[in-house]
Amino acid sequence: MNKIIRKEQFSEKVFLFDIEAPLIAKSRKAGNFVIIRVGDKGERMPLTIADADTDKGTITLVVQEVGLSSTKLCNLNEGDYVTDVVGPLGNPTHIEKYGTVICAGGGVGVAPMLPIIKALKAAGNRVLSVLAGRNKDLIILEDEVRANSDETIIMTDDGSKGEKGVVTIGIEKFINQEHIDKVFAIGPAIMMKFSCLLTQKYNLPTDVSLNTIMVDGTGMCGACRLTIGGKTKFVCIDGPEFDGALVDWDEMFKRMGTFKGAEKEEMEHYQDHIENVSGTANEKFTTDITMDVEPTSDSIDVLTDRNAEWRKELRSSMKPKERTAIKRALMPELDPIYRATTRLEEVNKGLTKEMALTESKRCLDCAKPTCIEGCPVSINIPSFIKNIERGQFLAAAKVLKDTSALPAVCGRVCPQEKQCESKCIHLKMNEPAVAIGFLERFAADYERESGNISMPEIAPSNAIKVAVVGSGPSGLSFAGDMAKKGYDVYVFEALHEIGGVLKYGIPEFRLPNKIVDVEIENLKKMGVHFQTDCIVGKTISVSQLEQSGFKGIFVGSGAGLPNFMDIPGENSINIMSSNEYLTRVNLMDAANPKTDTPINLGKRVVVVGGGNTAMDSCRTAKRLGAKVTLVYRRSEAEMPARLEEVKHAKEEGIDFLTLHNPLEYIADENGAVKQAILQEMQLGEPDASGRRSPEPIPGKTKTLDVDQVIVAVGVSPNPLVPKSITGLELGRKNTIVVNENMQSSRPEIYAGGDIVRGGATVILAMGDGRKAAASMDKQLQK
Numbered sequence: 178m179n180k181i182i183r184k185e186q187f188s189e190k191v192f193l194f195d196i197e198a199p200l201i202a203k204s205r206k207a208g209n210f211v212i213i214r215v216g217d218k219g220e221r222m223p224l225t226i227a228d229a230d231t232d233k234g235t236i237t238l239v240v241q242e243v244g245l246s247s248t249k250l251c252n253l254n255e256g257d258y259v260t261d262v263v264g265p266l267g268n269p270t271h272i273e274k275y276g277t278v279i280c281a282g283g284g285v286g287v288a289p290m291l292p293i294i295k296a297l298k299a300a301g302n303r304v305l306s307v308l309a310g311r312n313k314d315l316i317i318l319e320d321e322v323r324a325n326s327d328e329t330i331i332m333t334d335d336g337s338k339g340e341k342g343v344v345t346i347g348i349e350k351f352i353n354q355e356h357i358d359k360v361f362a363i364g365p366a367i368m369m370k371f372s373c374l375l376t377q378k379y380n381l382p383t384d385v386s387l388n389t390i391m392v393d394g395t396g397m398c399g400a401c402r403l404t405i406g407g408k409t410k411f412v413c414i415d416g417p418e419f420d421g422a423l424v425d426w427d428e429m430f431k432r433m434g435t436f437k438g439a440e441k442e443e444m445e446h447y448q449d450h451i452e453n454v455s456g457t458a459n460e461k462f463t464t465d466i467t468m469d470v471e472p473t474s475d476s477i478d479v480l481t482d483r484n485a486e487w488r489k490e491l492r493s494s495m496k497p498k499e500r501t502a503i504k505r506a507l508m509p510e511l512d513p514i515y516r517a518t519t520r521l522e523e524v525n526k527g528l529t530k531e532m533a534l535t536e537s538k539r540c541l542d543c544a545k546p547t548c549i550e551g552c553p554v555s556i557n558i559p560s561f562i563k564n565i566e567r568g569q570f571l572a573a574a575k576v577l578k579d580t581s582a583l584p585a586v587c588g589r590v591c592p593q594e595k596q597c598e599s600k601c602i603h604l605k606m607n608e609p610a611v612a613i614g615f616l617e618r619f620a621a622d623y624e625r626e627s628g629n630i631s632m633p634e635i636a637p638s639n640a641i642k643v644a645v646v647g648s649g650p651s652g653l654s655f656a657g658d659m660a661k662k663g664y665d666v667y668v669f670e671a672l673h674e675i676g677g678v679l680k681y682g683i684p685e686f687r688l689p690n691k692i693v694d695v696e697i698e699n700l701k702k703m704g705v706h707f708q709t710d711c712i713v714g715k716t717i718s719v720s721q722l723e724q725s726g727f728k729g730i731f732v733g734s735g736a737g738l739p740n741f742m743d744i745p746g747e748n749s750i751n752i753m754s755s756n757e758y759l760t761r762v763n764l765m766d767a768a769n770p771k772t773d774t775p776i777n778l779g780k781r782v783v784v785v786g787g788g789n790t791a792m793d794s795c796r797t798a799k800r801l802g803a804k805v806t807l808v809y810r811r812s813e814a815e816m817p818a819r820l821e822e823v824k825h826a827k828e829e830g831i832d833f834l835t836l837h838n839p840l841e842y843i844a845d846e847n848g849a850v851k852q853a854i855l856q857e858m859q860l861g862e863p864d865a866s867g868r869r870s871p872e873p874i875p876g877k878t879k880t881l882d883v884d885q886v887i888v889a890v891g892v893s894p895n896p897l898v899p900k901s902i903t904g905l906e907l908g909r910k911n912t913i914v915v916n917e918n919m920q921s922s923r924p925e926i927y928a929g930g931d932i933v934r935g936g937a938t939v940i941l942a943m944g945d946g947r948k949a950a951a952s953m954d955k956q957l958q959k
Contacts, residue, residue, distance in 0.1 A: 294326060360376050397681075403432065501606060528616070648676055649679065
């Protein structure tokens with residue numbers, strides 16, 4: 178929460194705000210922007226920083242009421258709080274001594290132009306400023322601009338102030354007056370386009386600032402991608418300032434109208450949005466399941482001792498043949514027709530008590546349990562299962578939490594069939610593996626719903642501070658282990674909610690947010706501190722963390738940069754990354770009419786990809802009313818998605834079009850996608866991953882009529898964090914290079930998860946966090 182210190186009204190719909198944000202005020206530079214959110218259901222809105230006062234710890238923003246989010250902000254007053262302010266974001270303006278520079282600001286564009294004017298003047302330039310607006314009420318910050326400029330021209334469309342005419346008249350007047358070396362233009366897109374058309378006639382380099390629609394502002398979604406110089410750029414990462422001569426202005430105008438219809442509809446229900454600014458109360462968990470025995474008070478050593486008396490008695494209570502004769506439990510599920518209409522109800526309902534007790538009997542309690550070898554976080558699998566078998570469900574949860582920070586999460590989303598269950602001894606007997614994931618979920622859910630949540634043993638405080646960058650699975654796992662070892666742990670998260678990909682990437686029908694929230698609350702009870710809206714490398718630097726006394730840093734910032742295919746028409750309206758689509762729906766709840774974030778709901782949706790994220794995207798689109806086709810370039814046998822996810826998608830009515838790959842997208846007159854041209858494929862020889870490589874069949878294509886495309890072809894590490902850390906060795910696609918102990922080229926910095934792997938599962942990321950915690954602990958205790 179950030180307090181509004183000052184509010185000033187420039188005109189009927191233009192306001193200035195000074196907002197408390199000391200870290201941003203200290204680190205911002207000319208050209209940076211912030212993401213603002215008003216209310217728990219608010220949209221993430223980008224606004225360029227107009228000024229900052231490091232003594233007061235405030236930043237200055239100038240806002241014009243143009244839509245729902247800006248109107249809600251403008252209705253706040255001094256003393257009110259803005260829900261979230263995160264930044265500074267974007268690359269700062271490149272400032273040098275050019276010579277004579279024209280700075281043209283249109284309307285509220287004067288506000289972000291002001292710090293540029295100041296910086297250019299401080300660098301020794303002669304600064305000529307043009308302020309333009311439709312009328313005198315839209316001429317803002319005139320005194321400040323004049324104070325920092327050598328000359329200033331005022332232009333208004335109606336002649337109510339200064340000279341009558343548009344901004345280009347003022348620019349050309351200066352050009353004809355003297356030699357100009359550089360031009361900057363900030364304002365409405367149409368104003369910047371025509372400013373660039375003018376300056377191109379005089380061969381003057383002109384930089385513009387593009388503040389297109391963004392969701393997160395950190396490069397995670399790709400919503401702000403735009404063709405610059407023939408190549409796709411992300412405005413929030415590569416900009417926001419570009420050479421105006423290289424901008425595809427027609428594409429920008431069309432993209433700016435992406436959510437025009439949705440935003441108009443939201444404004445028609447403005448009062449509903451105002452009345453729904455608060456979040457819902459935390460849900461109370463209850464369970465009908467009861468334990469038939471008194472909860473044990475045994476220590477973790479006894480609970481995990483294979484030679485404990487209770488464990489020996491349990492093994493002898495049934496013969497191995499009796500155990501192997503038991504059929505594997507089937508997970509109860511919601512009806513496919515019903516569940517395809519609800520995105521908030523979990524598909525898998527969880528094992529009943531009787532099912533869990535029976536399934537636990539299938540475990541042979543092996544002397545050398547290979548299942549543990551398959552678990553990246555080394556859960557003592559037989560011990561937690563045997564505790565379920567003897568009815569000690571709380572003890573089973575305690576065993577899980579001894580090594581796993583997120584057991585209820587892992588029980589839902591981990592690919593057990595490729596890890597722990599793939600090592601189960603039952604498979605060697607040609608029988609299905611023990612349902613380890615189902616049982617893990619059962620124990621974790623019982624503990625939560627019973628209200629008897631235990632805390633792992635915490636070592637006495639050692640007064641050593643460690644920082645965690647990112648609150649995804651690797652960061653949370655690292656934080657939990659370090660807290661247990663007695664460290665003072667601080668987690669810094671760029672988004673406004675804790676959980677990383679667990680919140681923005683996985684739909685609630687697979688992993689309800691309330692489950693993630695409870696796991697996070699448990700970490701808080703262990704002493705872990707969480708700071709949202711803080712981007713390490715932007716809001717605060719690694720060197721500042723070290724100066725603040727942090728002795729170790731773990732980077733778990735994930736792989737949030739979406740991949741695109743770089744094919745014709747891919748920047749058309751309503752073609753979005755799976756990151757953007759799932760973030761809008763999962764994190765921002767855009768499909769809920771009472772929230773502010775807009776979304777266009779497709780009726781004929783194509784999802785490109787074959788992984789779990791593609792399954793999440795197509796199943797989400799189905800629940801939002803679309804006819805969905807999944808397009809994958811290989812055959813179904815090569816799909817990397819979990820078999821369970823493929824099964825669920827098919828049951829819910831998703832059409833699978835395998836051995837096809839997008840070749841081109843065709844847009845309508847408004848720039849919105851209307852057709853997907855697909856190349857028919859065939860499988861060739863295996864590639865490096867062992868899967869057969871897809872090859873195009875010459876001359877064979879298929880055309881689909883579509884109104885929305887979701888691209889789920891992988892992600893890459895976001896360069897924002899790793900590139901901000903000096904002396905850090907980076908690998909392919911900006912991954913952080915680490916040794917076998919997860920230690921980077923800077924000894925005090927460790928890393929794990931997708932920022933190291935480039936893309937992996939939740940449980941592999943958690944394993945990295947655990948390994949890094951053990952290694953850092955050894956280093957810091959030397």
